[in-house]
Amino acid sequence: MTTPVRTRFAPSPTGYLHLGGLRTALYAYLFARKHGGTFILRIEDTDQEREVPGAVEMIYQSLRAAGLTYDEGPDVGGDFGPYIQTQRKPIYLPHAWELVARGGAYPCFCTKEQLDQRRAQAEARGETWKYDKRCLSVPPVEAKRRVDAGEPHVIRQNVPTTGTAGFDDLLYGRVEVPCDTLDDAVLIKADGLPTYNFANVVDDHLMAISHVMRGTEYLSSAPKYDLLYRSFGWEPPLSLHLPVVMITDQEGTRKLSKRKGDPSFEDLLAQGYLRDAVVNYIALLGWSPGGEQEVFSLAELERVFDEKGLSKSPSVFDIQKLNWFNGEYIHALPFDEYFALAKPWVEQALGEGRFDLRRLCQMLQSRTDVFSQLPGMVDFLAKMPDYDLALYTHKKMKTDPQVALAGLNVALPALEGLDDWSEPALHDTLMAAIAESGKKNGQVLWPLRVAVTGRESSPGGAIEMAYLVGKDESLTRVRAAIARLTEHN
Ligand code: GLU
Secondary structure, eight states, rough: OOSSOOOOOOOSSSSSSSSHHHHHHHHHHHHHHTTTTTEEEEOOOOOOGGOTTTTHHHHHHHHHHHOOSSSSTTTOOTOOOOOOOGGGHHHHHHHHHHHHHHEEEEEEOHHHHHHHHHHHHHTTTOOOOOOOOOGSSSOOHHHHHHTEEEEEEEEEEOOOOOOOOEEETTTTEEEEEEGGGGGOOOOEEETTBOOOHHHHHHHHOOOOOEEEEEEEGGTTTTTHHHHHHHTTTTHHHHHHHHOOEEEETEEEEEEOOOTTOOOOOOHHHHOOOOOHHHHHHHTTTSBOOSOOOOOOOHHHHHHOOOOOBSSSOOOOHHHHHHHHHHHHHHHOOOOHHHHHHHHHHHHHHSSSSSOHHHHHHHGGGGSSSGGGGHHHHHHHSSOOOOOGGGGBTTTTTOHHHHHHHHHHHHHHHHTTOOOOSSSSHHHHHHHHHHHTTOOOOOHHHHHHHHHHHHHOSSOOHHHHHHHOOHHHHHHHHHHHHHHHHHHHH
């Protein structure tokens, strides 16, 4: 790369950071880091009606939570500020008038009613409406007089009627369209604020952005931006339009959407996903490192990211795959770290101080994919669930309700006589009783585990579960199981 690499993430503050946005931010960040460049945050808030209060702070927070440190931005400063578009308002209008002077734009005084009427007429003729350049014929002196007199107006781009417009995209190659397919987009709205069409060009130029990463929804407008760069006599940045992130649900495959309840980055963190796992997974949604390795820390991604691995096909967000990544990260945590993260989730179901949570969490770590699963995995400790006697039937353990009853009758007296309710003592006592009974281990331990947990699977076997449940409660549960099985058999 010859020019200094400067990339930007330019979200509109319309809500939480959705996963497509996070991915755009991540690629822009990785690209900058990979090439020793600068990563910039710019807030695009010119569409004030869509702005959600608090969303700007959420963006700062989410990017920090994701580890995507920006070198320049509204709350960190930089030499190219301000970094919030509404604070740049005084910059856009003079640029728009400069463009008017260069023939690349013109003021337009058409009212909404006039536009609606002409649009309806065009549609009645079976034509697709685009602005008909009527105000281009207003003589400049008259236009100036009307603007100075305060007549409401917008400023429109003057797209040539012939020839083509296009640009080079790192992913899509050369994109070129006939100019007569493009409309004279509004650059400055009646309220004096720029539209995205204009602001992105002015800002990317003034902020010396070298590479623009954004969604493919901008691909069709990008030729117009190129025309603007040329009208100004500016060198356009290189662009990289990223395919959309899809999701599959009952209705089929569609775009990820906040409105349809798809999780945002914050939602995932709140549900107990680790940020490193989410970032790792998101990085691979549309980018391939080109080898077998799938698990990458952010620092590794910064080293190995290569835009050549980006794909043009839409990627599909798969929660199962994310769960797998999250599980990989969780299993690899040092136990104390795992315990600190897991404890509040486990306490949701078990309260504080009633159980040996440290021991429980030792059993849970290798079984945890997402922390939000934990309450449902341990709640049986606090309250014996209803369960089906069919759980006592287990082919491999060679048990059925009858065998189970006999097995529990071996376990119960052994447990009743045990004072030291520790795992080693439970183990030794049960093993001795089983040996004496002549039964197979599974014919006692499987029924005992079911009787104590009421679950098909539990974080550990009979001994560990009985230990955690405690003596009195274990005995109560075993006695209740014996009563039920006696009645059933
Ligand atoms: N403000 C635009 C959005 O939030 C960003 C487009 C861009 O990155 O240029 O969708």
